[in-house]
Amino acid sequence: MRLKDKISVITGAGSGIGRATALLFAREGSRVICVDINEQGGKETVEMLKKQGEQNALFIRADVSKSEDVQRLAEECQRSLEKVDILFNNAGFVIRETFEATTEETWAGMVGTNLTGIFLGSKYLLPLMKKSGAGSIINHSSIDGLLGNPQDAAYSAAKGGIIQLTHVMACNLAKYNIRVNCLCSGGVATGMTANLPIRDKLVAVTPLGRMAQPEEIAYPVLFLASDEASYVNGATLVVDGGRTGITQGTFSRA
Numbered sequence: 001m002r003l004k005d006k007i008s009v010i011t012g013a014g015s016g017i018g019r020a021t022a023l024l025f026a027r028e029g030s031r032v033i034c035v036d037i038n039e040q041g042g043k044e045t046v047e048m049l050k051k052q053g054e055q056n057a058l059f060i061r062a063d064v065s066k067s068e069d070v071q072r073l074a075e076e077c078q079r080s081l082e083k084v085d086i087l088f089n090n091a092g093f094v095i096r097e098t099f100e101a102t103t104e105e106t107w108a109g110m111v112g113t114n115l116t117g118i119f120l121g122s123k124y125l126l127p128l129m130k131k132s133g134a135g136s137i138i139n140h141s142s143i144d145g146l147l148g149n150p151q152d153a154a155y156s157a158a159k160g161g162i163i164q165l166t167h168v169m170a171c172n173l174a175k176y177n178i179r180v181n182c183l184c185s186g187g188v189a190t191g192m193t194a195n196l197p198i199r200d201k202l203v204a205v206t207p208l209g210r211m212a213q214p215e216e217i218a219y220p221v222l223f224l225a226s227d228e229a230s231y232v233n234g235a236t237l238v239v240d241g242g243r244t245g246i247t248q249g250t251f252s253r254a
């Protein structure tokens with residue numbers, strides 16, 4: 001029960017890593033508010049939470065890239081919750097285009113959801129987090145944000161921006177006892193990577209020789225969310241099977 005009596009908001013909770021984290025957080029005692037643009041996925045997660053015994057789980061549909069949606073989300077939270085302790089800014093998606101192929105539409109979509117979504121979610125939920133007296137925000141970046149991936153220029157730029165936004169937020173929000181950290185995941189077996197053409201290549205450059213399961217990302221998120229990480233602030237936690245930290249991306253299993 002590492003999150004006993006906590007209230008968590010998880011964006012992108014309708015599938016993949018967000019769903020796995022919602023289920024884990026609930027098992028650890030947290031009430032979970034699931035946010036997603038995908039109504040069906042979000043409601044499915046809530047059903048799964050209820051089957052697990054979390055009767056207070058709630059789904060709120062919102063597009064995190066749209067200010068009016070996020071403001072409505074914050075208003076709904078303000079009406080039904082006394083506070084928010086944990087915010088996992090996880091919603092995201094990728095369009096894989098090299099720099100030259102990147103359209104303005106792709107750029108706006110990648111920055112809008114992956115980076116602006118974190119700004120908006122944190123900005124409008126902050127008043128409820130301040131009410132908690134202590135809190136943890138976890139921003140989901142990627143190893144593409146660390147190294148830059150030539151196959152997805154706009155996504156890499158947006159995910160890189162998250163790392164610096166995390167540093168700034170960690171400084172600005174520490175006075176409220178709100179810690180802000182960032183997670184850089186490597187390849188994770190979710191809908192996002194299901195049809196990835198370079199999946200085998202990716203596994204070959206990962207020392208652990210496989211992709212992560214969503215639960216293997218949820219546990220590090222749980223650590224950052226919990227009081228066990230009470231002195232961890234402004235950190236970038238890399239969870240990538242050894243792909244970048246040890247080898248700087250040069251490793252090959254072949």
Ligand SMILES: NC(=O)c1ccc[n+]([C@@H]2O[C@H](COP(=O)([O-])OP(=O)(O)OC[C@H]3O[C@@H](n4cnc5c(N)ncnc54)[C@H](O)[C@@H]3O)[C@@H](O)[C@H]2O)c1
Nearest residue numbers: 012014015016017037063064091092142185187188190192
């Ligand atoms: N899967 C990986 O290999 C990997 C690696 C590094 C980082 N990540 C990051 O993990 C996060 C979760 O991805 P996942 O792998 O679980 O993929 P996923 O597609 O299973 O889940 C992403 C969820 O975000 C939701 N979403 C997308 N845009 C949204 C928006 N504008 N507003 C609200 N919800 C929105 C989707 O509907 C979906 O439910 C993303 O930020 C992604 O960039 C994933």
